[in-house]
Amino acid sequence: xxxxxxxxxxxxxxxxxxxxxxxxxxxxxxxxxxxxxxxxxxxxxxxxxxxxxxxxxxxxxxxxxxxxxxxxxxxxxxxxxxxxxxxxxxxxxxxxxxxxxxxxxxxxxxxxxxxxxxxxxxxxxxxxxxxxxxxxxxxxxxxxxxxxxxxxxxxxxxxxxxxxxxxxxxxxxxxxxxxxxxxxxxxxxxxxxxxxxxxxxxxxxxxxxxxxxxxxxxxxxxxxxxxxxxxxxxxxxxxxxxxxxxxxxxxxxxxxxxxxxxxxxxxxxxxxxxxxxxxxxxxxxxxxxxxxxxxxxxxxxxxxxxxxxxxxxxxxxxxxxxx
Numbered sequence: 001x002x003x004x005x006x007x008x009x010x011x012x013x014x015x016x017x018x019x020x021x022x023x024x025x026x027x028x029x030x031x032x033x034x035x036x037x038x039x040x041x042x043x044x045x046x047x048x049x050x051x052x053x054x055x056x057x058x059x060x061x062x063x064x065x066x067x068x069x070x071x072x073x074x075x076x077x078x079x080x081x082x083x084x085x086x087x088x089x090x091x092x093x094x095x096x097x098x099x100x101x102x103x104x105x106x107x108x109x110x111x112x113x114x115x116x117x118x119x120x121x122x123x124x125x126x127x128x129x130x131x132x133x134x135x136x137x138x139x140x141x142x143x144x145x146x147x148x149x150x151x152x153x154x155x156x157x158x159x160x161x162x163x164x165x166x167x168x169x170x171x172x173x174x175x176x177x178x179x180x181x182x183x184x185x186x187x188x189x190x191x192x193x194x195x196x197x198x199x200x201x202x203x204x205x206x207x208x209x210x211x212x213x214x215x216x217x218x219x220x221x222x223x224x225x226x227x228x229x230x231x232x233x234x235x236x237x238x239x240x241x242x243x244x245x246x247x248x249x250x251x252x253x254x255x256x257x258x259x260x261x262x263x264x265x266x267x268x269x270x271x272x273x274x275x276x277x278x279x280x281x282x283x284x285x286x287x288x289x290x291x292x293x294x295x296x297x298x299x300x301x302x303x304x305x306x307x308x309x310x311x312x313x314x315x316x317x318x319x320x321x322x323x
């Protein structure tokens with residue numbers, strides 16, 4: 001593999017490094033410097049089993065890994081997990097060219113199951129959850145549909161831009177400053193300005209925020225049945241309202257939708273499935289009853305190929321140094 005080398009005396013973004021590991025490393029170094037940290041070089045070998053372009057947040061994990069390594073090597077680990085996540089997000093936004101939020105980076109920095117409330121964007125409320133799906137006789141899988149998740153920046157950006165257009169109609173910066181009832185009252189006029197897809201995506205936002213809080217409550221109360229129901233509702237909403245399960249200009253390639261439909265057929269109405277991450281291409285996430293796991297894996301791999309079904313175990317910790 002090609003070594004990653006950058007000059008730490010020049011930390012300005014470079015157009016030629018967009019969508020490259022070099023861009024992420026340079027961006028992380030710039031972020032650490034801006035946060036008051038020290039930076040320096042190191043030698044490391046990196047290994048990954050994440051399929052390329054699968055939408056499993058490998059860029060976020062890589063950026064958090066580099067930030068954590070430099071933090072440990074040159075700053076005694078003094079910078080917080082939240083700072084590491086923010087630095088990784090900035091590197092992705094400004095150096096890698098990916099208009100992402102902060103959730104993937106927080107997941108990589110914290111580890112385990114977390115619930116995040118962004119009411120205060122500069123200081124989100126992060127709550128660790130404790131639930132063992134394996135003990136409940138359920139297996140968590142990611143199914144890689146074979147469609148490349150790369151080069152979808154425009155599709156991702158459209159979601160954010162359209163939601164902000166609805167907020168802007170009401171003189172607000174973000175949808176969180178509105179309510180679904182206010183949107184519905186103004187719907188006849190809003191749709192003429194923003195278009196119907198933007199409105200549908202806004203409806204998804206309001207309902208999904210409320211749904212996620214109920215999912216957290218279900219896990220805290222050991223209500224797996226309730227959680228699975230809500231996870232399926234979330235997946236349906238992504239398909240129907242957010243519309244991030246396929247691309248309009250690729251009508252014959254709908255691997256995510258096919259995987260979601262096939263998951264429900266193979267699980268015979270049990271378990272749950274939804275698009276994973278930002279969507280449009282890549283992977284789906286499935287919770288499968290263990291008694292159906294073998295049948296599920298065989299059925300999925302018959303369609304999407306060998307090793308398309310990736311078993312997932314949640315690490316209780318995020319990026320750390322193992323002594």
